[in-house]
Amino acid sequence: MAHAESDTADLGKASAPGGRMNFWGALLQNGAYQTLSNTLFKTQRRQFVMLASLPLLWIVFANLGPIVEMFWIGFLDSYPPKVGYEPKLTFANWAAFFQDRVFIVPFFRTLAFSLIFTVITLLITYPVAYFLAKHVKRKNQLLFLLLLLIPFWVGEIVRTYAIMILLGNNGAVNLVLKSLGLIDRPIPFMYTGFSLGVGIIYLTALYMLLPLYSALEKIPDNYLEAAADLGAGAWTRFRRITLPLSKEGIASGCTLVFLISTGYYATPVLLGGPRSTVFAETIAGFFHVAGDQWPMGAAFSSIMLIATLAATGIFLKLMGRGGKGMIR
Amino acid sequence: MTRHTRIVMSVVYWAFVIYLFVPLALMVTMGFKDSKFIGFPIRAWTFDWYATVMQDTQVLAVFGYSMAIAVSTTVLSLIIGTWMATFLGPNMFRGKAIVFALACLPAVIPGIISAIALRIFARLIDIEPGMLAIILGHTVHNVPFVALVVMARLSTQPKSHIEAARDLGADSIVAFFRVTLPYLKPALIGAGIFCMLLSFDDFVRAFFLGGYQPTLPVLIFAKLRSGMSPEINAISTIVLIMTAILGLWAERSMRRLNKGS
Numbered sequence: 001m002a003h004a005e006s007d008t009a010d011l012g013k014a015s016a017p018g019g020r021m022n023f024w025g026a027l028l029q030n031g032a033y034q035t036l037s038n039t040l041f042k043t044q045r046r047q048f049v050m051l052a053s054l055p056l057l058w059i060v061f062a063n064l065g066p067i068v069e070m071f072w073i074g075f076l077d078s079y080p081p082k083v084g085y086e087p088k089l090t091f092a093n094w095a096a097f098f099q100d101r102v103f104i105v106p107f108f109r110t111l112a113f114s115l116i117f118t119v120i121t122l123l124i125t126y127p128v129a130y131f132l133a134k135h136v137k138r139k140n141q142l143l144f145l146l147l148l149l150i151p152f153w154v155g156e157i158v159r160t161y162a163i164m165i166l167l168g169n170n171g172a173v174n175l176v177l178k179s180l181g182l183i184d185r186p187i188p189f190m191y192t193g194f195s196l197g198v199g200i201i202y203l204t205a206l207y208m209l210l211p212l213y214s215a216l217e218k219i220p221d222n223y224l225e226a227a228a229d230l231g232a233g234a235w236t237r238f239r240r241i242t243l244p245l246s247k248e249g250i251a252s253g254c255t256l257v258f259l260i261s262t263g264y265y266a267t268p269v270l271l272g273g274p275r276s277t278v279f280a281e282t283i284a285g286f287f288h289v290a291g292d293q294w295p296m297g298a299a300f301s302s303i304m305l306i307a308t309l310a311a312t313g314i315f316l317k318l319m320g321r322g323g324k325g326m327i328r
Numbered sequence: 329m330t331r332h333t334r335i336v337m338s339v340v341y342w343a344f345v346i347y348l349f350v351p352l353a354l355m356v357t358m359g360f361k362d363s364k365f366i367g368f369p370i371r372a373w374t375f376d377w378y379a380t381v382m383q384d385t386q387v388l389a390v391f392g393y394s395m396a397i398a399v400s401t402t403v404l405s406l407i408i409g410t411w412m413a414t415f416l417g418p419n420m421f422r423g424k425a426i427v428f429a430l431a432c433l434p435a436v437i438p439g440i441i442s443a444i445a446l447r448i449f450a451r452l453i454d455i456e457p458g459m460l461a462i463i464l465g466h467t468v469h470n471v472p473f474v475a476l477v478v479m480a481r482l483s484t485q486p487k488s489h490i491e492a493a494r495d496l497g498a499d500s501i502v503a504f505f506r507v508t509l510p511y512l513k514p515a516l517i518g519a520g521i522f523c524m525l526l527s528f529d530d531f532v533r534a535f536f537l538g539g540y541q542p543t544l545p546v547l548i549f550a551k552l553r554s555g556m557s558p559e560i561n562a563i564s565t566i567v568l569i570m571t572a573i574l575g576l577w578a579e580r581s582m583r584r585l586n587k588g589s
Contacts, residue, residue, distance in 0.1 A: 024498075024502050024505070024506055027502065028497060028498065028499070037500075037501065041499055041500050041501075047500055048419065051411075051414060051415045051419070052415055054408070054412075054415075055408075055411055055431070058412070058471070059430050059431055062434075062467075062468045062471075063434055063468065064430065065449055065452075066442075066445035066448065066468075067433075067437075067445055069445070069448055069449050070445040070448050070449075073448055079448075080451055125344075127336075127340040127341075128341050130337065131337040131338060132341070135337055146576075147345055148344070148348060149575065149579065150572055150575065150576075151348040153525055153571045153574070153575035154352065154529070154567070154568050154571055154572075155528070155529025155530070155531070155545055155567065155571070156529060157529075157531050157545040157548045157552075157564075158355070158529075158545075158548065158564040159351070161355060161552060161556075161561075161564060162351035162352050162355040162564075163351055164552075164556070165351065165355050165358055165556075166350070166351045166354055171354075172350070172354050202347075202348075202351065205344075255436075256436070259436050259437070259438055260438065262438045263437070263438025263439035263440045263441060263532070265440045265443075265531070265532045266531045266532065266535070266545075269553075270549070270552060270553075283440060283441075283444060284536075287444065287447065287536065294448065297444060298444070298448060301440070301441045301444045301445065304441060305437065305438070305441050308438055
């Protein structure tokens with residue numbers, strides 16, 4: 001910077017050629033503001049602290065606070081606090097989970113369902129993502145992708161309702177089957193694990209598709225051409241090149257779909273039945289139906305949070321290790 | 329790649345498109361059925377259900393309530409998320425990976441757990457279930473998405489932009505508002521519309537954090553539990569059209585973003 005003498009006003013002047021200073025120029029000339037600015041941003045360190053303050057506060061308050069509080073409430077014997085009663089510490093809420101099949105069965109059902117739905121979603125969306133990334137011309141890719149995105153902007157409830165109309169006893173599928181003469185009486189798709197699966201996959205497919213697409217899109221075409229020149233067949237090319245290189249997309253897609261699908265509440269209520277009760281419904285019961293048993297609900301939510309995060313942690317670790325072996 | 333697999337792939341793609349659109353198309357169609365009974369076949373058609381919805385004061389009030397929540401959430405999420413991104417994006421410091429992971433945490437926690445945790449937390453900080461609690465819940469959930477989109481845009485901003493502003497006498501704040509913020513504009517529009525959609529469509533947080541006044545998804549859920557009716561289809565169709573328009577708009581501004589960088 002050569003001409004530092006009059007630099008303070010330049011930014012203001014530059015955007016207000018008429019000679020009058022704009023708001024920002026005036027602000028920079030303002031004595032009180034200069035003092036403030038000098039105290040706040042004097043050193044690099046101070047500037048960093050200013051920048052870090054709100055984000056760190058927000059993370060502690062809004063991201064960690066609710067989780068920590070939830071764990072804590074899980075150890076109390078009574079909450080929300082009653083007048084004239086001091087809550088005592090207890091492990092009973094956590095122990096209750098392991099003592100009753102009514103809790104354990106939906107818990108493992110949720111994990112198993114989510115795992116199955118994740119695998120099916122991966123199998124369905126992989127060819128779609130591959131087609132988009134490798135077969136559609138680059139200038140058309142966005143259009144093709146947009147076509148898939150539109151349904152995903154519609155909310156959870158509306159899309160769940162759409163599945164109810166599709167699969168109901170008077171729904172479209174049964175109507176088609178009946179008019180084809182394949183069935184006499186409607187097949188009861190609804191209120192089963194099947195209808196729940198169709199619904200959840202319908203809701204989560206995008207979270208798999210997008211990571212897969214962006215991973216596959218990055219694979220250079222000449223890798224595959226080189227492999228073909230060296231005599232690799234289609235299957236070998238897929239197994240040795242495409243699959244290992246799309247591994248990151250698979251990992252993040254599966255993680256997202258698994259975590260999101262364990263967290264649905266309305267969809268299981270509307271599409272599932274008594275034999276497909278998931279853990280979200282169990283937890284919600286402590287806050288709505290069975291009177292307010294918050295501590296137990298909090299403990300159960302904590303158990304589920306630990307289980308889902310641990311499952312994805314193990315999965316990501318396995319993917320990381322398995323991947324190293326795959327690319328040789 | 330052989331021609332054979334190419335054809336199979338395109339069949340899979342179009343089958344997937346059909347799978348995505350058919351349920352929604354059926355839902356829209358059913359809104360024009362001239363009968364209270366949901367199901368096929370449809371013998372007579374009508375627009376009456378839309379007239380019913382337009383005259384339903386409860387639906388209109390709920391619509392406004394959901395809108396107010398969505399707009400407040402969006403404004404808050406944009407401010408906090410952008411601040412988060414300007415902090416996490418360019419700065420290097422010890423423990424950054426952990427801070428980043430914690431910042432993204434609300435985006436990956438299963439919905440029901442996040443809703444329960446926030447319900448308990450609202451009690452702790454003495455917020456009654458209702459609008460304020462929902463806005464807090466939605467903002468917590470949306471901030472990571474804004475931060476990620478803004479960080480992506482921020483990483484493409486040339487360092488010389490800020491340096492030039494500083495050379496011309498701007499301090500950090502003025503440089504941010506006059507140089508960085510205009511540069512972030514397309515990302516902010518995209519992220520903002522995305523926030524609106526996330527908030528407007530959210531069920532689980534609104535359900536657990538809400539008071540007696542339902543949001544639109546909670547209202548549809550309550551109506552569905554007491555029985556399907558073409559009126560729900562009419563409401564859903566209106567929501568669908570609105571979200572599609574908003575989504576396309578967000579997509580357009582995001583695309584311009586990619587071209588600009």
